[in-house]
Amino acid sequence: MHNNTAISQLIEAGKWISQKGWVPATGGNFSARTATGYVVTASGFDKGQLGTHTFIELDHQGNRTKGAGNPSAETQLHLGMYKLIPHANVVLHTHSVAATVLSRVIKSHALNLSGYEMQKSLSGVTSHLDTLSIPIFENDQDIDRLSLLLSDHHLHTPIEHAVLIRGHGVYVVGRNYKQALRHLEGLEFLFSCELERLKIEGIGTQL
Ligand SMILES: CSCCC(=O)C(=O)COP(=O)(O)O
Ligand SMILES: [Zn+2]
Numbered sequence: 001m002h003n004n005t006a007i008s009q010l011i012e013a014g015k016w017i018s019q020k021g022w023v024p025a026t027g028g029n030f031s032a033r034t035a036t037g038y039v040v041t042a043s044g045f046d047k048g049q050l051g052t053h054t055f056i057e058l059d060h061q062g063n064r065t066k067g068a069g070n071p072s073a074e075t076q077l078h079l080g081m082y083k084l085i086p087h088a089n090v091v092l093h094t095h096s097v098a099a100t101v102l103s104r105v106i107k108s109h110a111l112n113l114s115g116y117e118m119q120k121s122l123s124g125v126t127s128h129l130d131t132l133s134i135p136i137f138e139n140d141q142d143i144d145r146l147s148l149l150l151s152d153h154h155l156h157t158p159i160e161h162a163v164l165i166r167g168h169g170v171y172v173v174g175r176n177y178k179q180a181l182r183h184l185e186g187l188e189f190l191f192s193c194e195l196e197r198l199k200i201e202g203i204g205t206q207l
Contacts, residue, residue, distance in 0.1 A: 001089075003057050003066075006032035006039045009090075009177040011050045014041075016181070017094060018048025022188065027095035027169070029072035032177070033082050038062070040078055042069040073143065080147035081173060084154045088173035090180035095169040098191035103136050103164040105195075105203060110135050111164060112207035113190050121186025122161050123179065131207065133157075134187070136164040162187055 010030045017023050028047045031040040037059040041047065045054045056067035062079050064071065072078070078091045102111060113132040119125045125132060135153055140146040150163060161183050162172045172187060174180025198206065 001032065001034050003034050003036060003039050004052075006034050006090075006177075007052055007055050010039070010041065010055070011052075013092065013177065013181060014047040014050040017092070017184070018046070020096075020188070022094040022096040022184075023047040024095060029074050029078070029093050031072075031075070031078040031091045033089045036060070037065065038079065038082070040071050040075050042067065043072050044070070076143045077147050077150070077171065080150055081159070081171065084151060085159060085173055087175050090174045090177050091171060092174075092180050092184050093169060093171045094184065094188075096188055096191065098188060098195050099164060099170040100167060102191050102195050102198075103166045103168070103170075105198065106136060106206055108136070108206075111191075111194070113194060114207055116190055116193060118186055118189050118193075121182055121189075123175070123183070124160070132161075132190075134162050134164055134170075135159065136166055139165050139168040 010032060013030060026044050026046055029041045031038055039055050039057050042054045042056050056071040057065045059065050081091055082088055111134045113119060115128055117128045119128055119130060119132045122132060137149050162170055164170050172180060172184045174183050
């Protein structure tokens with residue numbers, strides 16, 4: 001995909017995600033893998049008001065080729081995920097209330113979801129009886145160290161759709177723009193359902 005097409009898609013994604021309330025203030029960041037490398041949002045912008053000037057273009061090695069300002073503070077996490085997950089071509093990082101709170105109330109290293117029909121909005125999931133496991137990593141201001149944690153985990157448990165960062169948010173991947181948005185919307189629905197369920201049934205009922 002051409003950089004300009006990817007940038008247009010991520011601008012549209014930002015408007016929609018912002019309307020959903022999943023990128024408050026300047027939270028979140030987005031990227032895409034393109035024919036010449038990557039495009040990533042610049043740091044510190046409202047992700048609901050992105051423009052062509054709020055993107056940094058990188059080559060295949062992650063070196064800047066175009067764009068002013070700083071790339072997202074979490075760029076290395078995006079690049080790390082592209083390296084680990086060959087089918088990932090779009091990464092969307094958001095800070096929704098449900099993802100942030102769930103990742104704190106669940107003390108273990110994964111959020112396990114089962115029994116929801118909407119699990120089938122995630123690629124490869126064919127039944128509500130499957131267990132969809134989203135790994136949870138401790139938040140860390142050192143993004144390189146956080147990225148290393150993901151790589152180590154991926155060696156024994158490949159990351160497929162998403163990862164949660166505790167008290168911070170979610171990183172969702174997709175083969176393309178449409179799939180990444182579908183994964184994000186599906187997961188946000190599941191996070192909200194699980195949070196509501198835990199309020200009623202209690203934390204002890206997490207799988
Ligand atoms: C108030 S947002 C804190 C930083 C963060 O977690 C984030 O997602 C946005 O960082 P960026 O550098 O991509 O704007
Ligand atoms: Zn963030």
